[in-house]
Amino acid sequence: MAKNGKKVVIDRYKCAYCGACIAVCKFNANELIETFVVIDEEKCNVCMACVKTCPMGALAVVEE
């Protein structure tokens, strides 16, 4: 998928493991494992939905 060398990263110090990011991901590219959010970079389309939704500001897009 066209991601222009970008990816979504998570700041674990900010994450409150609430699952809001998973609820808005239409690519099934993330999962909340108890208190641990994992992002599947293969599936992620860097659409920003999770970044915009995260209540804590724990998600960001970075250049790879």
Place this chain on the structure above:
Amino acid sequence: MYDVVVVGAGPAGSMAAKTAAENGLDVLMVEKRQEIGVPVRCAEGVSKAELAEFVEIDKKWIAAEVIGAKIYSPDGSEVILSEEQAGNEVGYILERKIFDRYLARLAAKAGADVIVKTSAVDLIRKDDIVKVKLRKMGEEWEVESKIVIGADGVESRIGKLAGIDTTLKLSEIESCVQYLMNNIDFDPNYTYFWIGNEIAPGGYIWLFPKGENAANVGIGVMPAKAKRKPKEYLDNFIKQKFEYGKIVEIVAGGVPVKGEIKTAVADNVMLAGDAAHHADPITGGGIINAMKAGKYAGIVAAQAIESKNYSAEFLRRYDMLWKNDFGQKLRRNKILQEKILKMDDKTLNKLAKSLAGKNLGEMSVRSIVIALIKANPRLLWDIKDLFY
């Protein structure tokens, strides 16, 4: 082989597991967290009368009782909804950490197996049953079940695995942060709501009492409308209102405000609670609807086992039950929400002023809207039929 695997041990899951087990089914309830009920994602408010329909009230999980609500528009105009005097408490603020465990224990007592720290990671339909792939502490295994009830919250995997599209758009979710605050001053007989496009775009700020000088103070904003993170809006508000409050807990969450979904069933699968977007689009409240849905899912599971029919077609009776109960209210409040989202702060102030000084009595969305329609017939004419 289980009759029912319930995924998620919140109020929806525990009610589903309890009801199914009480009907003689073999039930397994799995919870991905190591502790049921923690961390909460919720302001913990619930209607007293509605809760009493499900469980005997136990003071152990009641943190506070309230007689009404105070709502503030952007310019501070106050609208009060309350019983005339104390002693007529209409709402409870729960201690969800204890409440959720209590419900899970009721499910266990009724005969359901419960395992925690375990995720359901895949569903494989085979003939007319389902293999549920579970993962606990890195180890994976499968259990077979006739029915799966997905009560796995706003981030529901079960819905997606079963082909029910539960992905929320940025205009269909509230992004929430809440602090449990101490050393703050307020009237503990009331819940409080602050609305406005500046303070909480597409949502509101709340205060729900949790005892003497302690309260859940939180915010929900709609990502499609908000310019900043809910935490920033909330911190801003607290700096002005509760400067000396102490924060003893932080929780976050996403609340589905999409309104009624077309169907919460697929072959062998039913969704309940936040997983089925059962939370109210105006208030964000979801506990009672989740408990109702869980109970209905448990009842329909028993009927399906009895009839040996786990098809989506059969399980539509579950859709019928929850839609007949609260589907109309979800539809109505979605329309109201869309109307309110279009209002600027000036309009919100005008509406609040039109009710200032009156006590509207009953604490409900309907009673506010009816009073608003009476005072501002033209502004709300198009939605009046929904509320009368």
